[in-house]
Amino acid sequence: MTAQTMEELVSLCKRRGFLFQSNDIYGGIKGLYDYGPMGVEFKNNLKQAWWKSMVYERDDTEGLDASILSSPVVLKHSGHEDTFTDPLVDCRACKSRWRADQLFENNKCPNCKSEDLTEPRPFNLMFKTAIGPVDDGSSFAYLRPETCQQIFTNFKNILDSTSRTVPFGIAQMGKAFRNEITPRNFIFRVREFEQMELEFFVKPGTDDEWHEYWINKRLEWWVNQGIKKENLKKIEVEKNELAHYSKRTVDINYVFPHGEEELEGVANRTDFDLGSHTKNQKDFKITSEVMKNSSSTTKLAVQDLEEKKWYIPYVIEPSAGVDRGVLALLNEAYREENVDKDNKRILLSLKPHLSPIKAAVIPLKKNNEELVNLSKEIKFNLQKLGLGRVVLENSGNIGKNYRRHDEIGTPICLTVDFETLEDKSVTVRDRDTMKQERVSIENLSEYYRKYFN
Ligand code: GAP
Numbered sequence: 001m002t003a004q005t006m007e008e009l010v011s012l013c014k015r016r017g018f019l020f021q022s023n024d025i026y027g028g029i030k031g032l033y034d035y036g037p038m039g040v041e042f043k044n045n046l047k048q049a050w051w052k053s054m055v056y057e058r059d060d061t062e063g064l065d066a067s068i069l070s071s072p073v074v075l076k077h078s079g080h081e082d083t084f085t086d087p088l089v090d091c092r093a094c095k096s097r098w099r100a101d102q103l104f105e106n107n108k109c110p111n112c113k114s115e116d117l118t119e120p121r122p123f124n125l126m127f128k129t130a131i132g133p134v135d136d137g138s139s140f141a142y143l144r145p146e147t148c149q150q151i152f153t154n155f156k157n158i159l160d161s162t163s164r165t166v167p168f169g170i171a172q173m174g175k176a177f178r179n180e181i182t183p184r185n186f187i188f189r190v191r192e193f194e195q196m197e198l199e200f201f202v203k204p205g206t207d208d209e210w211h212e213y214w215i216n217k218r219l220e221w222w223v224n225q226g227i228k229k230e231n232l233k234k235i236e237v238e239k240n241e242l243a244h245y246s247k248r249t250v251d252i253n254y255v256f257p258h259g260e261e262e263l264e265g266v267a268n269r270t271d272f273d274l275g276s277h278t279k280n281q282k283d284f285k286i287t288s289e290v291m292k293n294s295s296s297t298t299k300l301a302v303q304d305l306e307e308k309k310w311y312i313p314y315v316i317e318p319s320a321g322v323d324r325g326v327l328a329l330l331n332e333a334y335r336e337e338n339v340d341k342d343n344k345r346i347l348l349s350l351k352p353h354l355s356p357i358k359a360a361v362i363p364l365k366k367n368n369e370e371l372v373n374l375s376k377e378i379k380f381n382l383q384k385l386g387l388g389r390v391v392l393e394n395s396g397n398i399g400k401n402y403r404r405h406d407e408i409g410t411p412i413c414l415t416v417d418f419e420t421l422e423d424k425s426v427t428v429r430d431r432d433t434m435k436q437e438r439v440s441i442e443n444l445s446e447y448y449r450k451y452f453n
Pocket of ligand 1: 262319
């Protein structure tokens with residue numbers, strides 16, 4: 001079972017500290033959200049799982065963490081200054097603004113139903129900011145609209161500082177910014193979000209095969225994070241809807257509470273970007289339409305050792321949204337169950353590696369020195385194992401603690417009771433089955449390690 005409505009998720013996220021409207025106490029800003037104590041742990045766990053699979057578990061990738069503020073020159077050559085737009089219409093009657101391609105009823109304002117709308121005009125989605133102390137417009141930067149451009153501009157730095165040869169990839173996670181005309185559906189479409197992007201550089205001619213490889217690899221990864229296969233769809237992007245850099249894109253769609261939409265895109269960007277950012281483009285046979293006369297000082301190419309010729313690699317790009325991942329996984333894990341005929345519970349049945357809290361240690365009686373001290377010691381020892389956050393719950397209300405930890409997805413709760421003082425074991429309760437077992441304190445580290453591995 002998943003959530004029935006987006007409202008159920010929004011309410012759980014606020015109640016349990018996953019997500020808050022940003023600038024809430026001043027009325028909030030549309031399209032911005034803050035991750036609370038549970039949200040930050042969950043999001044970091046998701047990013048860590050991606051990094052592990054994209055960098056640590058492979059032998060053909062490197063990582064990068066580049067700056068967010070981007071030179072206009074980079075975003076000119078990438079095509080964003082000219083083409084990164086959405087069609088904007090104004091309603092003359094109520095003065096609201098809409099994305100023309102998202103009007104539900106053709107030519108009607110979704111707010112006041114007036115048909116008095118302006119013609120669509122391109123609206124650039126990039127945010128600008130001044131660089132340096134003088135804000136006279138002469139020196140500005142963009143907040144990056146996608147994380148990958150700095151991967152392309154660092155291509156030579158990374159080649160020169162590692163001994164990589166094509167095929168190889170560069171992975172990066174981090175913030176991206178888009179001045180969306182109509183942010184909506186909770187954290188699905190926001191103005192500040194995070195991406196997890198891999199740019200995988202390949203020899204032209206091998207690109208179609210690598211593209212298929214990455215589409216399947218990414219689908220498999222989302223399934224491993226806990227999304228049911230039947231809730232993920234591979235969607236071929238229509239030729240006339242492809243981004244300016246793409247030869248072919250396959251979207252991985254997920255059935256969100258508001259409908260089926262894109263979770264990740266896997267694009268074949270050809271040599272568009274490296275070609276656009278390359279010095280002396282005329283020396284290369286660049287197949288895509290690129291910015292002519294690049295002012296770059298660097299040749300972003302590699303040498304084919306057999307043919308003794310330089311070429312610009314093609315790039316395959318799996319690009320996933322962290323926030324959309326958070327939303328999809330929360331939805332997928334959401335359950336409502338009857339505990340008995342009078343009581344029901346909500347739980348997040350998250351995969352343990354993603355759970356914000358790995359274990360809660362609960363002394364049966366609040367402030368009982370012996371029980372609390374022993375609980376603290378157990379918590380400290382489990383925390384030391386480095387598998388994620390462990391908390392101590394000293395409220396004395398076991399039932400309430402179980403409900404709270406079910407709702408935030410804590411896989412196990414450990415209760416320290418008066419028997420523990422005698423038999424040196426604790427009660428371990430499993431979130432999903434609610435089954436309880438006694439585990440000796442001596443074996444607890446081993447049990448815990450096994451559980452999370
Ligand atoms: N570098 C390629 C690129 O940025 P994209 O399809 O525009 O491609 C990739 O974005 C992913 O980033 C999307 O699949 C989505 O998960 C996420 N994303 C894009 N715009 C977003 C927004 N306004 N809010 C939240 N996530 C967004």
